[in-house]
Amino acid sequence: MKTNRVGRPTHCRSIQDMPRITCFKPEGVPPEELQSIVLTLDELEAIRLADKEGLYQADAAIRMQVSRPTFGRILEAAHKKVAEAIVDGKKLCIQGGTFRSLCDSTLTDRPNICECPECGLKLPHQKGEPCRETVCPHCQAPLKRMGGCLPEFLPQV
Known part of the structure; x- marks a missing residue:
């Protein structure tokens, strides 16, 4: 299992559902010059809960079954990746992470x-x-x- 910190395994994060669209590409960048950034499913869920649903971090952390500080770190990493993709014209793909789907849609x-x-x-x-x-x-x-x-x-x- 991949760890973010030495000695601490990444625990499952709960997500509502799998995304329907998993890749976004900037227009006008030749495919051979296109660089990619991977946004994990738990990072996407953090953006959905905090930015789209407008939940406070404490409430969103409960929904993802992580601590409030962990939620803040997930959200910060997600914001940096999205900003880099938009500002630098990189492809943003959503995949991976350590998660459990709450609605069993897959x-x-x-x-x-x-x-x-x-x-x-x-x-x-x-x-x-x-x-x-x-x-x-x-x-x-x-x-x-x-x-x-x-x-x-x-x-x-």
Whole structure:
């Protein structure tokens, strides 16, 4: 797993949905001269929550299931990348990062089962309903989706 800091693995960040458009190119730049910048899916989600939805960083951090300082670092990195792409006329591609999709809009190899981490009870996953919002009928613990995190790693550009 790629780490941003020595000794600290990057934890999954929750994103609402996968983007429909994944690449933006400036007009008038010959393809052989075009340089690329990669914006990760968690960075795009930070921009969506803070800039498009207008959420405060603390509220957006809760939605992404990261700390407020971590959200601020993700957002700052995203703003720098978008600014560089616009100002310097570079192609901006959206891919990679370490994330989990909340709405399960993409096909995955994860089983469609929610599991209780306390007693091990397994229930069918309801599409569109995050498992963690359902409690175990036996021990009242929040359920978890079997298969855990959907890691995608930042490609080298």
